[in-house]
Amino acid sequence: MMREVEPIRYNYKNETAWYENTDKVMDWFRDQDLDFVSMYFGEPDGTGHRYGPDSPERREMVKQVDRTVGYIRNSTENHGLTKQLNIIITADHGMTSIYRSAQLEEITLSKIPGFNFQDVSFHLLDYGPSGMLLPKPGKLETVYNALKGAHPHLHVYKKEEMPEHLHFSNNDRIPPIILWTDPGYVLNGYFPVQFNKGEHGFDNKEMDMKPFFRAVGPAFHKNLEVGPFETVNIYPLMCHILGIQPELNDGHLSATQHMLVTSADGEFSCLCFIIQLYRLLFTSGGLQYSNYTVLVTFLMGFKLV
Numbered sequence: 001m002m003r004e005v006e007p008i009r010y011n012y013k014n015e016t017a018w019y020e021n022t023d024k025v026m027d028w029f030r031d032q033d034l035d036f037v038s039m040y041f042g043e044p045d046g047t048g049h050r051y052g053p054d055s056p057e058r059r060e061m062v063k064q065v066d067r068t069v070g071y072i073r074n075s076t077e078n079h080g081l082t083k084q085l086n087i088i089i090t091a092d093h094g095m096t097s098i099y100r101s102a103q104l105e106e107i108t109l110s111k112i113p114g115f116n117f118q119d120v121s122f123h124l125l126d127y128g129p130s131g132m133l134l135p136k137p138g139k140l141e142t143v144y145n146a147l148k149g150a151h152p153h154l155h156v157y158k159k160e161e162m163p164e165h166l167h168f169s170n171n172d173r174i175p176p177i178i179l180w181t182d183p184g185y186v187l188n189g190y191f192p193v194q195f196n197k198g199e200h201g202f203d204n205k206e207m208d209m210k211p212f213f214r215a216v217g218p219a220f221h222k223n224l225e226v227g228p229f230e231t232v233n234i235y236p237l238m239c240h241i242l243g244i245q246p247e248l249n250d251g252h253l254s255a256t257q258h259m260l261v262t263s264a265d266g267e268f269s270c271l272c273f274i275i276q277l278y279r280l281l282f283t284s285g286g287l288q289y290s291n292y293t294v295l296v297t298f299l300m301g302f303k304l305v
């Protein structure tokens with residue numbers, strides 16, 4: 001097993017480091033006989049937060065990511081791994097622009113009549129669109145009633161009432177009251193403390209929240225475009241390619257199996273290489289993946305222009 005973790009003050013934008021890390025991973029595959037490597041890129045997430053997903057800065061960062069994907073493909077080739085390595089490129093969320101104007105009626109809990117931080121023993125707020133509250137004993141209804149309907153773009157739910165599609169009810173660690181905002185709005189506690197121009201964490205039905213998914217390699221059909229599926233289904237897909245038994249999970253191989261080529265003996269290649277490109281957005285249609293449009297095997301939820 002190989003492991004490498006970024007130091008605390010790490011420059012996530014350094015393109016040269018991305019290339020070096022790619023070569024290092026390819027060396028591992030070739031020389032260490034590894035079966036699976038997961039790689040993480042902290043962009044264009046950081047740039048999207050700071051400048052907004054529709055900004056020129058974010059577009060430039062997506063170009064940098066695109067160059068790196070090209071580099072990964074070339075490095076695979078140069079290491080003689082093209083025939084063995086399955087590459088999955090995906091993200092764990094999307095991003096949308098935050099409204100910023102003097103006229104905007106911001107959502108700040110301390111300003112909501114009837115809501116009092118004294119009634120709450122623990123809160124998670126000021127992290128963008130969502131928040132959680134643990135009311136003090138006997139104060140659940142007071143807190144809930146004060147917040148429910150208090151702002152047209154604020155959603156307030158008791159844990160057990162949460163909409164099914166959010167899958168956020170059945171864990172002991174989830175506090176009793178959950179809050180989230182409509183796209184474009186963020187949730188503030190006492191007063192606004194963060195001023196990002198891009199955020200994620202909104203309702204997963206929103207198109208801007210959808211990540212993309214692409215894969216290439218001997219296990220996958222070529223030039224195949226498939227419909228959307230939930231990201232939880234990637235885990236059983238990877239296990240299947242690697243020939244290992246998945247642990248108990250919420251995904252199903254049936255959601256992705258149609259992407260796979262079945263070889264004569266029913267065996268799949270056992271190398272899998274995951275690149276997680278945080279929040280790679282296609283919302284403005286700017287990404288070309290110029291080096292390998294032909295090799296892209298499928299995508300999910302996004303129109304490529």
Ligand SMILES: [Zn+2]
Binds near residue numbers: 045049
């Ligand atoms: Zn983020």
